[in-house]
Amino acid sequence: MAEAMAPIELFYRFGAALLIGLLVGLQRAYANLQEEPDEKSFGGTRTFALLGLLGCTAAYLAERMDSVLAFVVIIAVSCGLIMIAYVMTARRGSIGMTTEVAAVVTLLAGGICYLGEVVIAAALGVAMTVLLALKLQTRMLVRNITQSDVYATLTFAVITLIILPVLPSRSYG
Numbered sequence: 001m002a003e004a005m006a007p008i009e010l011f012y013r014f015g016a017a018l019l020i021g022l023l024v025g026l027q028r029a030y031a032n033l034q035e036e037p038d039e040k041s042f043g044g045t046r047t048f049a050l051l052g053l054l055g056c057t058a059a060y061l062a063e064r065m066d067s068v069l070a071f072v073v074i075i076a077v078s079c080g081l082i083m084i085a086y087v088m089t090a091r092r093g094s095i096g097m098t099t100e101v102a103a104v105v106t107l108l109a110g111g112i113c114y115l116g117e118v119v120i121a122a123a124l125g126v127a128m129t130v131l132l133a134l135k136l137q138t139r140m141l142v143r144n145i146t147q148s149d150v151y152a153t154l155t156f157a158v159i160t161l162i163i164l165p166v167l168p169s170r171s172y173g
Contacts, residue, residue: 014056016118017110020125021052024106027129028099039092042085042099048106054078055110063114071111078107102128 025048032041043051054074062071086100105128112121131138 010060013113013116013118014053016121017052017056017113018049019052020109020113020121021049021106023125023129024048024052024102024132027132028102031132031135042082042089043103048103051078051103051106052110052113055107055112056114057110058107059111059114075107075111079104098132102132 022045025043025045028041028048029044032039032044058071058074058078061074062068082100082103086097105124109121109124109128112118112124
């Protein structure tokens with residue numbers, strides 16, 4: 001069994017998971033009110049806050065029980081519930097799954113918080129919230145780009161991320 005950490009450290013990690021869930025949940029609740037004010041959606045502020053806590057709790061239990069199986073089972077059951085919510089939403093005609101994917105990422109961010117990587121988890125939460133909030137802007141971008149824009153971006157990515165890292169950083173002479 002793993003050694004217990006100081007209570008203040010536990011509160012810090014669980015608090016970070018809670019805040020990440022709240023951030024994502026606030027964005028999802030706001031977006032739902034703007035898009036479909038009379039429709040019930042999968043998750044809002046409380047649900048996402050609980051998902052962040054659940055991910056952190058799953059990692060905590062896995063460490064305390066010294067078994068990654070505890071984490072896997074809790075996350076799998078949670079993902080099963082998220083899938084059921086998606087099926088119910090899809091039956092109403094909404095086939096987007098952005099909220100459900102955000103729920104899974106929130107669960108995992110909670111787990112990352114417990115592992116002590118709070119900065120990484122927070123960055124993940126903020127990046128996810130920004131992506132969720134920029135729905136209109138990303139749709140407009142997709143409508144306005146051309147095929148040559150796509151090829152130029154891919155060429156730049158290949159040169160920057162594949163070719164440049166393998167080139168020597170100094171001369172051979």
